[in-house]
Amino acid sequence: MDYIDPHIHMVSRTTDDYATLARMGCVAMSEPAFWAGYDRGSVDGFRDYFRQLTETEPARAAQYGIQHFTWLCINAKEAENVQLSRDVIAMIPEFLDKPNVLGIGEIGLNKNTKNEATIFLEHLDLAAEHGQSILIHTPHLEDKYQGTRMILDMLCDDKRLDRDRILVDHVEEHTIGEVLDRGFWGGMTLYPVTKCTPERAVDMIEQTGGERLLVNSAGDWGPSKPTAVPDLIFEMRRRGLSESLIRKVVYDNPLEFFSKSKQFNFTPRG
Amino acid sequence: MTNVRNGDQIVAESFLEVRAKLLEVAATLDRIDRACETAPLDEPAKSKRELLIEATKILLSDEPSRAEQLQQLFSRKYDTDWRQQLGITEA
Numbered sequence: 001m002d003y004i005d006p007h008i009h010m011v012s013r014t015t016d017d018y019a020t021l022a023r024m025g026c027v028a029m030s031e032p033a034f035w036a037g038y039d040r041g042s043v044d045g046f047r048d049y050f051r052q053l054t055e056t057e058p059a060r061a062a063q064y065g066i067q068h069f070t071w072l073c074i075n076a077k078e079a080e081n082v083q084l085s086r087d088v089i090a091m092i093p094e095f096l097d098k099p100n101v102l103g104i105g106e107i108g109l110n111k112n113t114k115n116e117a118t119i120f121l122e123h124l125d126l127a128a129e130h131g132q133s134i135l136i137h138t139p140h141l142e143d144k145y146q147g148t149r150m151i152l153d154m155l156c157d158d159k160r161l162d163r164d165r166i167l168v169d170h171v172e173e174h175t176i177g178e179v180l181d182r183g184f185w186g187g188m189t190l191y192p193v194t195k196c197t198p199e200r201a202v203d204m205i206e207q208t209g210g211e212r213l214l215v216n217s218a219g220d221w222g223p224s225k226p227t228a229v230p231d232l233i234f235e236m237r238r239r240g241l242s243e244s245l246i247r248k249v250v251y252d253n254p255l256e257f258f259s260k261s262k263q264f265n266f267t268p269r270g
Numbered sequence: 271m272t273n274v275r276n277g278d279q280i281v282a283e284s285f286l287e288v289r290a291k292l293l294e295v296a297a298t299l300d301r302i303d304r305a306c307e308t309a310p311l312d313e314p315a316k317s318k319r320e321l322l323i324e325a326t327k328i329l330l331s332d333e334p335s336r337a338e339q340l341q342q343l344f345s346r347k348y349d350t351d352w353r354q355q356l357g358i359t360e361a
């Protein structure tokens with residue numbers, strides 16, 4: 001089955017991974033900007049990273065017939081450096097017209113601090129001023145519930161934002177209801193130890209019907225599995241769920257959400 | 271609700287897997303207790319162990335949202351006043 005991975009960090013993956021993903025049916029992916037494993041020291045460091053996301057990765061993906069899209073921001077971990085964050089936010093518009101840019105992301109909170117919230121709000125300003133869709137990272141483990149609620153408070157306060165153009169990612173059993181009930185899209189990340197297993201993700205799909213839900217691997221440089229979405233497809237088939245429901249969460253939903261970005265130009269496999 | 275399997279099938283398919291996970295939990299608690307015979311747990315470890323015991327109690331409840339309750343047990347509390355506490359002004 002053709003599928004889309006809406007959250008995967010291919011700058012951290014090998015070309016072999018592109019080949020494997022293509023063989024498993026991946027036809028498109030979106031790569032939010034994130035933390036490199038160390039704090040970058042300058043705006044030029046981010047400028048180079050954004051060139052990698054908008055030039056290098058689409059070309060690498062294209063070699064395997066995969067369409068690559070991206071989201072730009074400075075991530076929450078680096079938001080503690082407020083001045084650098086502001087300089088990066090000011091530079092992002094240089095890249096917003098690149099053909100594979102879908103919006104601003106993955107912005108959010110990490111340890112739910114004042115600086116993270118400040119920079120999150122400034123990213124919302126950027127997205128609102130430029131009419132961009134938004135992809136949001138919610139914190140992990142014990143910080144997730146509190147951080148998700150704080151993020152939803154900030155989003156719901158901002159009357160300029162269209163909730164239908166916002167994906168709140170890494171939802172789990174205790175945060176999915178609030179995200180979907182308030183009209184946002186939800187993303188489930190299959191990342192066995194700190195986030196969600198395919199089995200639990202399928203439980204949530206069964207309970208919600210899969211409306212406005214996306215599933216991703218969030219494959220990155222840490223312990224993660226870039227082929228996690230095919231694992232979910234397999235688990236749904238094993239349970240006897242319909243092909244149309246499977247297709248909805250791994251293909252139709254990401255297409256519908258991405259289509260809200262003016263630069264989303266996708267060619268389905270003929 | 272789109273679940274197409276019945277309960278009998280789910281039990282049959284998952285019995286061995288869940289049995290193995292429960293054994294892991296039991297053996298881990300035993301391992302911790304054996305290690306405590308030589309030196310007691312420090313305070314952070316003690317409260318984490320208590321959380322694990324609390325979690326097992328949630329499993330015994332008859333409510334349909336055990337996974338969500340476990341998630342809440344392992345979560346920091348959310349306070350609607352967080353803006354005032356952090357000094358963030360409302361939009």
Ligand SMILES: [Zn+2]
Pocket residue numbers: 007009032034106137218
């Ligand atoms: Zn990510």
